Amino acid sequence: MxxxxxxxxxxxxxxxxxxxxxxxxxxxxxxxxxxxxxxxxxxxxxxxxxxxxxxxxxxxxxxxxxxxxxxxxxxxxxxxxxxxxxxxxxxxxxxxxxxxxxxxxxxxxxxxxxxxxxxxxxxxxxxxxxxxxxxxxxxxxxxxxxxxxxxxxxxxxxxxxxxxxxxxxxxxxxxxxxxxxxxxxxxxxxxxxxxxxxGAPRTLRLDLTLTVLAESLVFDETTIRFLELVEACGSMQNACRGMHISYSTAWRRIVAAEEVLGFALLERESGGAQGGRSRLTPQGHDLLTRCKAMQRELLASANEIFQRYFADYSLPNIADKRHRV
Known part of the structure; x- marks a missing residue:
């Protein structure tokens, strides 16, 4: 068999x-x-x-x-x-x-x-x-x-x-x-x-985004994802490739955030055959950890609230008779 x-x-x-x-x-x-x-x-x-x-x-x-x-x-x-x-x-x-x-x-x-x-x-x-x-x-x-x-x-x-x-x-x-x-x-x-x-009900869905500010922007969803990728990939270049953004764009974001915070988010090492390496500073890692934890709690709470108001709310269906599953 x-x-x-x-x-x-x-x-x-x-x-x-x-x-x-x-x-x-x-x-x-x-x-x-x-x-x-x-x-x-x-x-x-x-x-x-x-x-x-x-x-x-x-x-x-x-x-x-x-x-x-x-x-x-x-x-x-x-x-x-x-x-x-x-x-x-x-x-x-x-x-x-x-x-x-x-x-x-x-x-x-x-x-x-x-x-x-x-x-x-x-x-x-x-x-x-x-x-x-x-x-x-x-x-x-x-x-x-x-x-x-x-x-x-x-x-x-x-x-x-x-x-x-x-x-x-x-x-x-x-x-x-x-x-x-x-x-x-x-x-x-x-x-x-x-x-x-x-033939599934068409429903509304929640898209929750997070922005953290001091005098000006510190973190948003893009910065959080970028720092997560740096932590996973070990370099800014690899993180940029993963997010399909230019190195200069990422650099400007990090420098702007560091200026507002008053401390470095990343430690950067240049040179070498494989290019430079980067890692989060202890303060950067701590801040990222807090943001990710807050993201999870915010999303869970927001989804609970959203379901309270929209769980029974659906939109008209548009049938597609060509597809049989």
């Missing part, structure tokens, strides 16, 4: 979205829970989730679950996605005959799409909708060992090319295979599609 597994990648920095994408709300569920539920409906028995950024949130979320295995990538800030894929494949090796794999921020592929992928006899297949390839992809377990033998600096496409494996495209009428939540705008589009495709 064949066994089907699944690999979900949840180690990314969610830098452009600004919020931890795997646990973004989706109706009464979350991205990652909806994806896992659909995978189970398609016949998946074992799900491996590779964590990295904000791993503790997923550990708390899945505590007590025996249908999900968490594998942590401790070097998520400096390794390529292929390394996270390899960590997940190692956990699935010998436990399944084929598997689906997908980033956690592509949650709405239909059960029918997944079933068609799993029925494909090719060693590797991915869905094709509207001329674009998407997720999840399907991988035969016979490829796990060869992929694990590849250098971790590869990507999946180049690794498959070296193994002389040509991806098979499974044509589907499922635009959700190409829908992610890289930005707040794409998240809104994904929620709209979810409402139309699943």
């Amino acid at each position: 064949s066994t089907t597994g699944a690999l979900i990648l949840a180690a990314g920095l969610s830098s452009r979205m600004g919020r931890f994408k795997p646990l973004l709300p989706l109706g009464e569920s979350t991205f990652i829970d909806h994806l896992i539920h659909t995978m189970h409906d398609a016949g998946v028995k074992l799900v491996v989730v590779v964590t990295g950024w904000h791993a503790y949130e997923l550990e708390e979320h899945f505590a007590g679950r025996d249908d999900v295995i968490l594998v942590h990538n401790p070097d998520f800030a400096h390794t390529h996605m292929f390394y996270s894929i390899q960590l997940g494949l190692a956990a699935l090796q010998g436990k399944c005959d084929k598997l689906l794999f997908s980033p956690a921020d592509v949650p709405l592929a239909s059960c029918r799409t997944m079933e068609r992928l799993l029925a494909c006899k090719a060693p590797f297949a991915c869905p094709l909708s509207g001329g674009k390839t998407g997720h999840p992809a399907m991988l035969d377990a016979q490829l796990i060992a060869p992929l694990l033998a590849m250098p971790s600096g590869e990507n999946m496409r180049s690794a498959l090319t070296q193994l002389q494996v040509r991806p098979v495209h499974v044509v589907v009428d499922d635009p959700a295979v190409c829908m992610d939540a890289d930005t707040p705008e794409s998240y809104g589009e994904l929620l709209g599609y979810y409402s139309r495709a699943y």
Whole structure:
């Protein structure tokens, strides 16, 4: 009897979205829970989730679950996605005959799409909708060992090319295979599609932002995320790449905040073959810790208040009869 597994990648920095994408709300569920539920409906028995950024949130979320295995990538800030894929494949090796794999921020592929992928006899297949390839992809377990033998600096496409494996495209009428939540705008589009495709109530949602001031601005959401990334990545340059902002923009923000505060937020070391390194000063780390804790409490309290006023408030639905899940 064949066994089907699944690999979900949840180690990314969610830098452009600004919020931890795997646990973004989706109706009464979350991205990652909806994806896992659909995978189970398609016949998946074992799900491996590779964590990295904000791993503790997923550990708390899945505590007590025996249908999900968490594998942590401790070097998520400096390794390529292929390394996270390899960590997940190692956990699935010998436990399944084929598997689906997908980033956690592509949650709405239909059960029918997944079933068609799993029925494909090719060693590797991915869905094709509207001329674009998407997720999840399907991988035969016979490829796990060869992929694990590849250098971790590869990507999946180049690794498959070296193994002389040509991806098979499974044509589907499922635009959700190409829908992610890289930005707040794409998240809104994904929620709209979810409402139309699943007949889910269209609801209002709360977007709470935090700004901390003295005589002028000290911290806002962007500064908090930037300092979090510096702490995770070990350098301002890497944090800038993760947030898709220029070094000069980040530098101006930090200098302005330090001038208002009267102390340094970062210790910077220049030079070296890999560029300079940065780390938070003790005062900077303390301030960031306080802000993050306050963020969590504010969001929890604000959501409670929001639900009190808007839990029963919904907007008219817009049916999408083309999509059957």
